[in-house]
Amino acid sequence: xxxxxxxxxxxxxxxxxxxxxxxxxxxxxxxxxxxxxxxxxxxxxxxxxxxxxxxxxxxxxxxxxxxxxxxxxxxxxxxxxxxxxxxxxxxxxxxxxxxxxxxxxxxxxxxxxxxxxxxxxxxxxxxxxxxxxxxxxxxxxxxxxxxxxxxxxxxxxxxxxxxxxxxxxxxxxxxxxxxxxxxxxxxxxxxxxxxxxxxxxxxxxxxxxxxxxxxxxxxxxxxxxxxxxxxxxxxxxxxxxxxxxxxxxx
Amino acid sequence: xxxxxxxxxxxxxxxxxxxxxxxxxxxxxxxxxxxxxxxxxxxxxxxxxxxxxxxxxxxxxxxxxxxxxxxxxxxxxxxxxxxxxxxxxxxxxxxxxxxxxxxxxxxxxxxxxxxxxxxxxxxxxxxxxxxxxxxxxxxxxxxxxxxxxxxxxxxxxxxxxxxxxxxxxxxxxxxxxxxxxxxxxxxxxxxxxxxxxxxxxxxxxxxxxxxxxxxxxxxxxxxxxxxxxxxxxxxxxxxxxxxxxxxxxxxxxxxxxxxxxxxxxxxxxxxxxxxxxxxxxxxxxxxxxxxxxxxxxxxxxxxxxxxxxxxxxxxxxxxxxxxx
Numbered sequence: 338x339x340x341x342x343x344x345x346x347x348x349x350x351x352x353x354x355x356x357x358x359x360x361x362x363x364x365x366x367x368x369x370x371x372x373x374x375x376x377x378x379x380x381x382x383x384x385x386x387x388x389x390x391x392x393x394x395x396x397x398x399x400x401x402x403x404x405x406x407x408x409x410x411x412x413x414x415x416x417x418x419x420x421x422x423x424x425x426x427x428x429x430x431x432x433x434x435x436x437x438x439x440x441x442x443x444x445x446x447x448x449x450x451x452x453x454x455x456x457x458x459x460x461x462x463x464x465x466x467x468x469x470x471x472x473x474x475x476x477x478x479x480x481x482x483x484x485x486x487x488x489x490x491x492x493x494x495x496x497x498x499x500x501x502x503x504x505x506x507x508x509x510x511x512x513x514x515x516x517x518x519x520x521x522x523x524x525x526x527x528x529x530x531x532x533x534x535x536x537x538x539x540x541x542x543x544x545x546x547x548x549x550x551x552x553x554x555x556x557x558x559x560x561x562x563x564x565x566x567x568x569x570x571x572x573x574x575x576x577x578x579x580x581x582x583x584x585x586x587x
Numbered sequence: 588x589x590x591x592x593x594x595x596x597x598x599x600x601x602x603x604x605x606x607x608x609x610x611x612x613x614x615x616x617x618x619x620x621x622x623x624x625x626x627x628x629x630x631x632x633x634x635x636x637x638x639x640x641x642x643x644x645x646x647x648x649x650x651x652x653x654x655x656x657x658x659x660x661x662x663x664x665x666x667x668x669x670x671x672x673x674x675x676x677x678x679x680x681x682x683x684x685x686x687x688x689x690x691x692x693x694x695x696x697x698x699x700x701x702x703x704x705x706x707x708x709x710x711x712x713x714x715x716x717x718x719x720x721x722x723x724x725x726x727x728x729x730x731x732x733x734x735x736x737x738x739x740x741x742x743x744x745x746x747x748x749x750x751x752x753x754x755x756x757x758x759x760x761x762x763x764x765x766x767x768x769x770x771x772x773x774x775x776x777x778x779x780x781x782x783x784x785x786x787x788x789x790x791x792x793x794x795x796x797x798x799x800x801x802x803x804x805x806x807x808x809x810x811x812x813x814x815x816x817x818x819x820x821x822x823x824x825x826x827x828x829x830x831x832x833x834x835x836x837x838x839x840x841x842x843x844x845x846x847x848x849x850x851x852x853x854x855x856x857x858x859x860x861x862x863x864x865x866x867x868x869x870x871x872x873x874x875x876x877x878x879x880x881x882x883x884x885x886x887x888x889x890x891x892x893x894x895x896x897x898x899x900x901x902x903x904x905x906x907x908x909x910x911x
Contacts, residue, residue: 341704341745342675343675343702343703343704343745343747344674344702344704345670345673345701345702345703346700346702346703348670351701354697354700354701355697355701358693358697362686362688425687426686429682429686429687430680430685431684431686433684434683434685434740435684437650437673438673438698438701439674439701439744440670440701441669441670441673444670586650587645
């Protein structure tokens with residue numbers, strides 16, 4: 338080794354390297370796989386087997402339940418998975434260490450976002466494949482909108498997960514992300530559609546409801562899910578602004 | 588001897604946490620720290636727990652933004668600088684900063700990918716004796732193995748400046764020697780090395796310059812010789828080197844006798860004030876100091892069993908500062 342000026346790898350290579358590194362970490366972590374893939378798959382299979390009537394009952398239940406399970410899975414990897422992993426990385430000083438490498442804070446967050454997208458693709462293939470095998474028939478015209486809602490939803494929930502991980506203790510992040518995931522999944526409009534009338538309509542402003550509604554609108558009607566997209570983008574912007582203000586690396 | 592160029596300087600750095608609106612109010616952790624480290628030198632930062640060492644390093648590494656003052660790392664503000672600067676700096680954090688469920692080999696190869704021309708992983712692994720645990724999860728490594736992995740992670744980018752926070756904590760003597768040798772090798776290569784340690788013997792052997800922090804300010808700094816008083820008087824404005832005089836008291840010294848001593852006395856390696864205890868007198872730097880001590884012995888009718896001069900160590904200086 339000699340003293341020469343050490344240079345960083347190009348930014349794109351650093352972010353790609355970190356995204357793939359994080360993706361491998363998620364996919365070989367049993368607990369993360371359980372929350373991100375196995376539990377949503379069990380919800381899908383269970384709801385299909387019980388033939389739960391959803392919505393107004395005019396649609397096959399699998400067409401309603403599969404988009405909801407996809408939304409649940411996106412929340413699991415972006416919010417619960419990234420929140421818990423990042424919380425413990427912060428506790429062990431990993432965030433501080435990586436922030437001093439050429440990756441830096443921005444590269445670290447972009448790498449994590451890339452990892453979430455990679456995992457979401459795996460989830461979409463596995464859960465979408467299972468849904469199709471069970472009779473799900475999404476409207477092909479809405480697939481681009483589905484992708485848009487999933488990407489913006491993943492961004493919003495990643496930002497919310499990171500906000501929590503960067504502001505409270507790792508153990509609290511673990512508990513909160515799990516509880517919120519279950520609550521949002523069960524009654525927050527993710528898996529089961531919410532009532533659009535009266536005071537209950539206010540719940541549609543929740544990011545979980547926006548994600549569920551957005552995916553259902555795209556796959557059931559093949560139409561643009563503009564309002565859910567705007568709500569999710571708003572949550573993403575709020576969470577990013579709050580994280581910039583309060584996120585603590587150590 | 589010409590001084591090496593500085594690679595890091597902190598000027599009047601202040602850092603506070605909390606706000607006036609909070610019950611606990613504002614707590615100032617750094618209260619105007621001045622610190623300089625140079626290329627090709629080992630600069631040691633010492634201080635009792637809570638003195639602000641880790642916060643000082645955090646400001647130097649760009650992990651925190653000082654409330655006031657300036658930080659220049661390789662000529663740039665590390666808080667605002669980008670990847671170009673971070674590629675030139677290596678950091679080993681006190682708590683390691685290692686992902687617990689990762690293998691050292693996977694982590695090192697990943698960090699190497701973030702650099703254009705990293706230190707070859709295999710070479711670093713061989714130098715640090717890490718081959719046996721490259722595929723073991725970090726969670727399962729011993730304290731010493733974790734330290735070596737964190738050290739390797741700090742060096743993988745071939746840095747020009749490296750921060751080592753307690754690099755030998757938890758290491759056995761053999762591993763500690765390996766780390767010493769590596770630090771000396773890095774210094775010979777011209778790296779600027781900033782390290783903190785609780786091992787004062789280690790600091791005395793390695794340091795080119797030492798900064799002692801207390802309550803968020805640097806209270807002493809200089810070379811080890813300057814701090815312990817061994818420096819050539821010509822280099823210390825004519826002041827005589829300050830040494831400790833150690834004597835063995837054949838009997839117990841009373842409280843009144845100790846209070847009447849012309850210089851501060853403390854037990855040196857002896858647990859109790861009992862016959863045969865060794866006493867150290869500091870501040871003996873002139874014949875008059877020695878004469879005053881001899882006069883005191885005469886007044887209290889004490890014939891010391893053994894008298895010797897001992898050079899002060901960095902540990903002596905550290906304790907003086909810590910307890911003052």
